[in-house]
Amino acid sequence: MQRYEKLALNSKKALIRIDDIDVATLSMIATDEYQFVYLTSYLTRIPQPPPVSLTLPLRSEPYLTEGCLPAFFDNLLFEGEQLRLAEKKFGLNRRSVVDRFKLLMLTGNQTLSFVKILPIVDNKPLVMEEADYSGRLITCFPLLGAYVGSCSYCLKRHPSGNHARCQRALWDTQRKIQIEAFTENPINIFRTIVLGQSISGAQRKATFRLDQNKILRRHGFPQYIIKPEGDYPEMPANEHLTMAIAREIGFHVPPMGLFWVENIGYVYVIKRFDWDAKTWFHPAEDMAQLSGELAENKDQSTMEEVAMTIKKYVNRRFH
Numbered sequence: 001m002q003r004y005e006k007l008a009l010n011s012k013k014a015l016i017r018i019d020d021i022d023v024a025t026l027s028m029i030a031t032d033e034y035q036f037v038y039l040t041s042y043l044t045r046i047p048q049p050p051p052v053s054l055t056l057p058l059r060s061e062p063y064l065t066e067g068c069l070p071a072f073f074d075n076l077l078f079e080g081e082q083l084r085l086a087e088k089k090f091g092l093n094r095r096s097v098v099d100r101f102k103l104l105m106l107t108g109n110q111t112l113s114f115v116k117i118l119p120i121v122d123n124k125p126l127v128m129e130e131a132d133y134s135g136r137l138i139t140c141f142p143l144l145g146a147y148v149g150s151c152s153y154c155l156k157r158h159p160s161g162n163h164a165r166c167q168r169a170l171w172d173t174q175r176k177i178q179i180e181a182f183t184e185n186p187i188n189i190f191r192t193i194v195l196g197q198s199i200s201g202a203q204r205k206a207t208f209r210l211d212q213n214k215i216l217r218r219h220g221f222p223q224y225i226i227k228p229e230g231d232y233p234e235m236p237a238n239e240h241l242t243m244a245i246a247r248e249i250g251f252h253v254p255p256m257g258l259f260w261v262e263n264i265g266y267v268y269v270i271k272r273f274d275w276d277a278k279t280w281f282h283p284a285e286d287m288a289q290l291s292g293e294l295a296e297n298k299d300q301s302t303m304e305e306v307a308m309t310i311k312k313y314v315n316r317r318f319h
Contacts, residue, residue: 021042086193
């Protein structure tokens, strides 16, 4: 086991950061009790900063939870295939709250959230290591258009290929895009656990960074979520079509597209909606986090509960 893994697994406390600002600490004070507390330096900032979660308003008193992590953090953990892989790789059990805390220590440095969770070792936040592919050969495959006569981004007719404006919206460039994958069994790039990175959701997926050579890579800050075909047939195409319809009828949706990758198949790509290079992070929470549901229970909620959650928080604002 690598040094980073050992240190993170043994950590009992983490530093919470937003935009490189120290915000709070999250501690395991007993095997069944967890404490979240804002730092005084954060509470006294002017203007008043945002809370980590609407369920954790700014206050000096600690938040204590028994028998589980705060729902905001629990819902940042792996789900589905990635969770099964993480359990096997690190010898953890998803049903153990202690092991869920350990998994957060291993993967919380980069989540689909505006917060970073950094394990504290010797009173210092632990610096994440780079991705390690253990000497496996890497090949770069081009992302090819998924449709004939239609744009791979907006799905509208385009006889000569994709719209330049659609390509720029997703990639900020008109250069050809490639994706890194293993030379042998390329699809396994989506099954690789990268230290410090976590992504929720049961569907097969992984996060990627677009480097200066316009190659999508697994390590580094995650700018894109990419979903290949998995347990359900034609899932990438279905999600792309659904999002294209949503945009057409007036919903605001992130830039996205559907592509074909040799030896992998169709992949759905979507740009993170909670981050951009100019304004950095935008606070965002899903309904499970806002309603206080743990990740394993979130599919048991009802539309009535969702409506009540919206009603509870709709008038709250960040300053």
